[in-house]
Amino acid sequence: MAKITLSNLKHSYMPNPKGAEDYALKEIDLDWEDGGAYALLGPSGCGKSTLLNIISGLLTPSEGKILFDDRDVTDLPPDQRNIAQVFQFPVIYDTMTVRENLAFPLRNRKVPEARIAERVADIAAMLEVQEMLDVRASHLSPDNKQKISMGRGLVRDDVNVVMFDEPLTVIDPHLKWKLRSKLKELHQRVRATMIYVTHDQTEALTFADQVVVMQDGEVVQIGTPVELFERPQHTFVGHFIGSPGMNVLPVSENGGRVTFEGHSVALEGAVSGQGGSTELGIRPEFVSIADAGLEARVRKVSDVGRHSVVEAMVGDTAVKAIIEGAAPEQGAAVHLNFAQAQTRLYRDGWIATEVSP
Amino acid sequence: MKTENPKAWFFVLPVLLLVAFNALVPIMTVVNYSVQETFGNNVFFWQGLDWFEQILRSERFHAALGRQFLFTFLILIIEVPLGVIIALSMPRKGMWVPVCLVLMALPMLIPWNVVGAMWNIFTLPNIGLLGYFLNDVLGISYDMTQDPFAAWVTIITMDVWHWTSLVVLLSYAGLVSIPDAYYQAAKIDGASPWKVFRYIQLPKMKTVLTIAILLRFMDSFNIYTEPFVLTGGGPGNSTTLLSIDLVKIALGQFDLGPAAAMSLIYFAITLLVSWLFYTLMTKDDGQ
Numbered sequence: 001m002a003k004i005t006l007s008n009l010k011h012s013y014m015p016n017p018k019g020a021e022d023y024a025l026k027e028i029d030l031d032w033e034d035g036g037a038y039a040l041l042g043p044s045g046c047g048k049s050t051l052l053n054i055i056s057g058l059l060t061p062s063e064g065k066i067l068f069d070d071r072d073v074t075d076l077p078p079d080q081r082n083i084a085q086v087f088q089f090p091v092i093y094d095t096m097t098v099r100e101n102l103a104f105p106l107r108n109r110k111v112p113e114a115r116i117a118e119r120v121a122d123i124a125a126m127l128e129v130q131e132m133l134d135v136r137a138s139h140l141s142p143d144n145k146q147k148i149s150m151g152r153g154l155v156r157d158d159v160n161v162v163m164f165d166e167p168l169t170v171i172d173p174h175l176k177w178k179l180r181s182k183l184k185e186l187h188q189r190v191r192a193t194m195i196y197v198t199h200d201q202t203e204a205l206t207f208a209d210q211v212v213v214m215q216d217g218e219v220v221q222i223g224t225p226v227e228l229f230e231r232p233q234h235t236f237v238g239h240f241i242g243s244p245g246m247n248v249l250p251v252s253e254n255g256g257r258v259t260f261e262g263h264s265v266a267l268e269g270a271v272s273g274q275g276g277s278t279e280l281g282i283r284p285e286f287v288s289i290a291d292a293g294l295e296a297r298v299r300k301v302s303d304v305g306r307h308s309v310v311e312a313m314v315g316d317t318a319v320k321a322i323i324e325g326a327a328p329e330q331g332a333a334v335h336l337n338f339a340q341a342q343t344r345l346y347r348d349g350w351i352a353t354e355v356s357p
Numbered sequence: 358m359k360t361e362n363p364k365a366w367f368f369v370l371p372v373l374l375l376v377a378f379n380a381l382v383p384i385m386t387v388v389n390y391s392v393q394e395t396f397g398n399n400v401f402f403w404q405g406l407d408w409f410e411q412i413l414r415s416e417r418f419h420a421a422l423g424r425q426f427l428f429t430f431l432i433l434i435i436e437v438p439l440g441v442i443i444a445l446s447m448p449r450k451g452m453w454v455p456v457c458l459v460l461m462a463l464p465m466l467i468p469w470n471v472v473g474a475m476w477n478i479f480t481l482p483n484i485g486l487l488g489y490f491l492n493d494v495l496g497i498s499y500d501m502t503q504d505p506f507a508a509w510v511t512i513i514t515m516d517v518w519h520w521t522s523l524v525v526l527l528s529y530a531g532l533v534s535i536p537d538a539y540y541q542a543a544k545i546d547g548a549s550p551w552k553v554f555r556y557i558q559l560p561k562m563k564t565v566l567t568i569a570i571l572l573r574f575m576d577s578f579n580i581y582t583e584p585f586v587l588t589g590g591g592p593g594n595s596t597t598l599l600s601i602d603l604v605k606i607a608l609g610q611f612d613l614g615p616a617a618a619m620s621l622i623y624f625a626i627t628l629l630v631s632w633l634f635y636t637l638m639t640k641d642d643g644q
Contacts, residue, residue, distance in 0.1 A: 053541075056541075056545065058541050058544070077544070078541070078544045078545045079544060079545065079546075079547040083545065084545060085541070085542070085545050087538040087541070087542060088538070089536065089538060091538050091539050091542040093556045093557070093560075094560045094561075095556060095560045096556065104546055104548070104556075105545075105546040105547060108546055108547035108548055108549070108552070109547055149542070152542075152546060
């Protein structure tokens with residue numbers, strides 16, 4: 001196990017990258033603490049799989065270094081990095097039994113047979129696959145296949161990091177939840193560093209202690225699930241996380257005073273910086289319907305079960321609100337109230353309010 | 358639930374007619390010949406299973422059958438591994454892929470009798486390019502018109518040249534269908550190139566290889582045109598394979614009865630071996 005440091009990492013799939021847009025990874029500086037559970041979250045094409053393949057050694061970065069416990073591994077091939085990776089589609093060796101599959105990485109490393117038997121038994125117990133050890137792996141269901149490919153990663157007790165590349169893509173929805181909690185449990189038992197790549201916020205937020213949000217080859221924010229939800233550093237994070245995402249509303253700002261559709265809006269704290277394009281960010285959870293406040297007309301109400309998502313027009317701008325209990329009728333005139341402590345200003349995408357002490 | 362739609366017959370009937378006229382009727386004619394004797398003028402005499410017994414006891418048939426199995430065995434044992442090796446060494450990506458594929462497909466595009474004629478001219482001693490080179494430049498005595506061994510070497514080489522591509526193309530199709538993740542996982546698991554072949558590539562190629570072997574078995578077991586044009590079954594009877602012998606009996610000697618019996622036995626052997634092989638290869642897939 002090891003601490004992993006990425007320093008000044010850049011990667012381009014083109015032989016002679018020129019501008020920033022030629023890079024799949026623009027400039028990554030990250031530390032992954034030993035034993036942490038991380039999620040790498042971002043939309044498709046944001047560079048998260050590229051980053052993963054660079055850590056595992058399947059790709060060599062165009063620029064920058066990867067350190068495992070201060071040892072430079074940038075030029076080492078995957079088998080010498082002592083890492084494990086679980087892929088999107090379960091990779092199993094069809095002709096082998098489950099037992100042989102689990103033993104395979106150890107046999108290749110000439111581990112003594114007695115030790116192999118012990119490790120395979122441990123891992124099988126952990127994954128609850130003991131009764132299928134002698135079944136041909138090709139006869140397993142997709143979720144069990146994916147368990148076995150996880151098992152092949154965990155069977156080596158000296159792995160530096162176990163990486164998961166959207167491992168639940170092919171799993172049935174009702175089994176996803178089971179496998180996800182299994183993963184969380186495994187992490188607590190083996191305490192290996194784990195990096196989980198996904199574009200699904202639920203997977204990321206339930207698995208990880210720290211979530212790294214990426215967009216267009218850049219890290220936008222690193223934080224706990226709560227931090228990402230409560231104080232998004234960038235409108236992208238606010239929009240990407242949450243269901244529905246944060247309201248991002250165009251506003252005009254002048255000397256710390258913010259006007260939205262002609263109404264003055266109170267912010268969580270003092271405004272920093274000036275110029276640029278400004279937007280107001282507030283999560284639908286913190287927008288409420290009140291007797292007084294911004295005048296709005298309800299355009300759409302969707303009942304999603306526990307609560308309703310109300311979309312109301314303030315002037316020409318749509319604002320979403322999550323309403324518990326009775327929701328207003330479509331077309332009704334209402335007043336919206338923004339919770340002041342959760343109302344933030346973003347300048348050119350980045351947060352521009354400070355929390356008042 | 359059973360649904361019956363009389364319209365279905367409308368679609369099936371033309372196919373049934375076609376199959377009847379190009380397969381069932383000719384086969385039944387052969388069956389008819391195989392149990393009768395004729396001296397011409399369309400007069401037939403009932404003969405029972407005599408022809409079958411005669412063929413099965415005939416040394417000539419045994420010899421031809423032995424040569425046929427030897428030929429098929431030799432070409433399979435060369436073409437299958439060679440085809441797999443070539444497929445493994447072909448590039449998977451880039452501008453050379455289409456070039457390799459076209460080069461590989463070329464021999465298969467040449468008509469059978471042209472292949473035979475080409476190799477005949479190519480290998481004739483003293484005038485053929487290869488024949489001249491071996492005899493007069495290297496001083497190796499090689500004459501496929503006189504020496505049975507040279508004749509065998511020539512027909513085997515010709516078949517390998519003509520048909521290895523089929524194994525290559527099918528294996529290659531199997532190889533390119535393997536997702537990259539398998540190779541990446543094997544790298545991370547520390548698998549050697551041999552283990553990658555043994556546990557990833559070979560299992561993924563199994564289905565297409567089964568088809569390739571089956572096709573090569575049936576084609577080579579029924580081969581006629583190329584050896585007929587190249588050696589005409591000679592020297593002596595040394596390259597007289599089953600089909601060549603069959604044509605000699607049927608059209609050379611005009612012994613329709615024995616020829617019909619022989620072709621039915623021939624057909625039964627091809628069917629039996631193909632069925633056995635296919636059943637064995639696919640038996641553990643269904644579990």
